[in-house]
Amino acid sequence: MSTATLAGECPECETDLTVPPMVQGETLSCPECMLTLRVEEIQDGRLSLQMVEVQLRDWGQ
Numbered sequence: 377m378s379t380a381t382l383a384g385e386c387p388e389c390e391t392d393l394t395v396p397p398m399v400q401g402e403t404l405s406c407p408e409c410m411l412t413l414r415v416e417e418i419q420d421g422r423l424s425l426q427m428v429e430v431q432l433r434d435w436g437q
C-alpha cells in the first residue's frame with residue numbers, strides 16, 4: 377500500500393498532520409498552534425517533526 381501523503385504529529389500540540397510529500401529539512405506550519413516545524417526525518421511515510429526556534433532579535437544583553 378502506498379500513500380500520496382505523509383503523516384506526522386505536531387510535537388507541541390500533538391495534532392495529527394497529513395501533508396503532501398516533503399523532503400528532509402523542509403518546514404511547515406502547524407495549523408493548530410501555528411508553530412513552524414521542520415522535517416527531521418522521514419520513515420515509512422511518517423514524518424519526524426521538530427519545532428523551529430524563532431529567534432527574537434531583542435532578547436538578552
Ligand SMILES: [Zn+2]
Nearest residue numbers: 386389406409
Ligand atoms: Zn501544533
